[in-house]
Amino acid sequence: MTDTCQGRCSCSGAAPTTTATPTPAAPAIDAPLSLSCFAIPGMDCPAEEQMIRMALAEGPAATRLDFDLEGRKLTLCHADGADAVLARLAPLGFGARLLETRPATAADLAQPARTAPEARTLQLLLAINALMFGVEILAGWWAQSAGLLADALDMLADAAVYGLALYAVGHAPALQRRAAHLSGALQSLLALGMLAEVARRVFFGAEPLGDAMMGVALLALLANVACLLLISRHRHGGAHMRASFIFSANDVIANLGVILAGALVFWLDSPWPDWIIGTLIGVIVLHGAWRILKLR
Numbered sequence: 001m002t003d004t005c006q007g008r009c010s011c012s013g014a015a016p017t018t019t020a021t022p023t024p025a026a027p028a029i030d031a032p033l034s035l036s037c038f039a040i041p042g043m044d045c046p047a048e049e050q051m052i053r054m055a056l057a058e059g060p061a062a063t064r065l066d067f068d069l070e071g072r073k074l075t076l077c078h079a080d081g082a083d084a085v086l087a088r089l090a091p092l093g094f095g096a097r098l099l100e101t102r103p104a105t106a107a108d109l110a111q112p113a114r115t116a117p118e119a120r121t122l123q124l125l126l127a128i129n130a131l132m133f134g135v136e137i138l139a140g141w142w143a144q145s146a147g148l149l150a151d152a153l154d155m156l157a158d159a160a161v162y163g164l165a166l167y168a169v170g171h172a173p174a175l176q177r178r179a180a181h182l183s184g185a186l187q188s189l190l191a192l193g194m195l196a197e198v199a200r201r202v203f204f205g206a207e208p209l210g211d212a213m214m215g216v217a218l219l220a221l222l223a224n225v226a227c228l229l230l231i232s233r234h235r236h237g238g239a240h241m242r243a244s245f246i247f248s249a250n251d252v253i254a255n256l257g258v259i260l261a262g263a264l265v266f267w268l269d270s271p272w273p274d275w276i277i278g279t280l281i282g283v284i285v286l287h288g289a290w291r292i293l294k295l296r
Contacts, residue, residue, distance in 0.1 A: 033063065035108045036082045036101040037075045042094030044069060048291065055088050063109055077104045093291075125227050129159040132223045136216060143212035146198045146278025147258040150285075151220060153190050154254055157285050160187065184293040191286035198278050201271070208274040210266030217258035224251045254281060 043049065049067050052074065056062055059080055066075040074096075078085055082101040089096035133155040140148030257277050264273035 033077050033079055033104040034082060034101050035077050035104040036085060037073060037099045038096050039099050040072050040074055040094045040096045043072050051092055055092055059084060059088055077108055121230050124230055126159050126163055128223050128227055129155045132220050133159060136220060139216040143209040144206045145208040145213045145274050146201060147261045147274045148213055148216055150194050150278040150281035151254060151258050153194055153285050154251065154281055157187050158251060181293060184289045187285055187289035191282050191289060194282040198275050202275055206271055208265050208271050210262045213262030213265060214259050217255050217262060221252060221255035224255055
């Protein structure tokens with residue numbers, strides 16, 4: 001989803017944690033290149049990574065970007081000064097600060113090429129999340145479940161992130177930013193609608209079907225496990241692949257939350273667990289959408 005995952009990113013353990021961003025051949029630059037490392041405490045999901053990419057695209061082209069979501073660091077080769085890079089990062093509000101900078105070497109400029117399998121994997125992730133959005137939105141209305149509706153919204157946010165990752169290739173920064181704003185606006189409207197729907201159900205009452213919630217959320221869980229299996233082959237490789245792996249892993253947690261809420265609805269014969277999980281997911285998606293919309 002759009003930073004849709006503030007507070008729910010949970011970067012896992014022992015695997016290497018950086019993703020190298022392949023770019024087209026570097027343009028001829030007269031100025032010497034520098035290698036700088038920045039700490040970015042507020043960067044913990046793919047939507048925020050995309051915001052940083054677009055902010056940096058406003059200045060001289062960087063020949064390499066390495067995002068470490070787990071360590072919340074960014075390393076890049078750039079032609080302008082480190083202070084100029086920091087000035088483009090600061091308005092995002094992620095708490096960026098310079099850790100070190102030095103002249104870049106030939107080894108620093110070496111980078112892997114973007115592969116067709118990575119692009120195909122992103123396309124499959126986009127298709128799976130878009131399909132599950134349709135399934136969960138229909139099932140949520142039928143089962144009167146705010147949790148399923150919110151999880152469908154989460155799936156849509158994921159699809160938007162994967163779509164932006166694919167769209168960014170070969171497009172100008174201004175077009176990338178407009179696409180991100182469009183995605184953020186759509187997610188904001190849907191999240192506000194989701195929260196209003198939860199409020200309506202609390203006020204007028206509803207009877208969510210706990211068994212249906214568990215069944216559909218289990219299907220969504222299987223879809224996200226399939227996404228994890230697809231992305232695991234590329235999780236240390238090309239653009240956005242590590243970020244996409246973390247994003248899918250976080251979705252598994254959201255699915256388990258809906259399954260637990262469904263079990264509590266069934267066991268307690270109360271709609272409150274469904275309303276609570278629906279509100280939590282809706283707030284997370286809304287928060288991420290607003291951060292995307294703030295990008296300038």
